[in-house]
Amino acid sequence: MVEVKVLTVYYDETNKSPVVLLKEIDGNRVLPIFIGYAEAAAISYALDKVEFVRPLTLDLMKRIIESLNYYVKRVVITKIKDNTFYAEVILESDGKYVTIDARPSDSIGLALRTNSPIYVSEDVMDACATIISESEEERLERIRESIRRQKPEDLGEFQI
Secondary structure (H helix, E strand, O other), X not given: OEEEEEEEEEXXXXXOEEEXXXXXXXXXXXXXXXXXXXXXXXXHHHHOOOOOOOOOHHHHHHHHHHHOOOEEEEEEEEEEEOOEEEEEEEEEEOOEEEEEEEOHHHHHHHHHHHOOOEEEOHHHHHXXXXXXXXXXXXXXXXXXXXXXXXXXXXXXXXXX
8 A cells, every 4th residue: 555645636627627636655656536526625625724613524524433432544545446436444443443435535535634644555556646746746736725725616616
């Protein structure tokens, strides 16, 4: 497994869809995953540590997990099948583990809200990741900063 971090969330003009980029921590491969608008907003809020008066879905998930005396051990992007990525959320409580099938976007958002590590299987990285240079990474950070200044409704129509 390859540990990754969320590099950025951006809107891909070509495909007219938000994309989350996962960058390996000890390398220069980046895994792009196309996600929905609401999921992009949720991940962006988690990256920016935005707090709301009432819990969003990811906050609710976190509260439920914690109320059951579990914590998110890690999330793993496990495979890609028919152009769809699959993920698992691994929970732990007193040495007992529970693995839950989940969408990558929800898993990533939950990992960010719980400060849990994100991993990608080596097979997925080998099949789908691309290599990016430092200058490209800096450019992506500038894109992320410009998106950070935008209102969520500027990225598309969805309800939060």
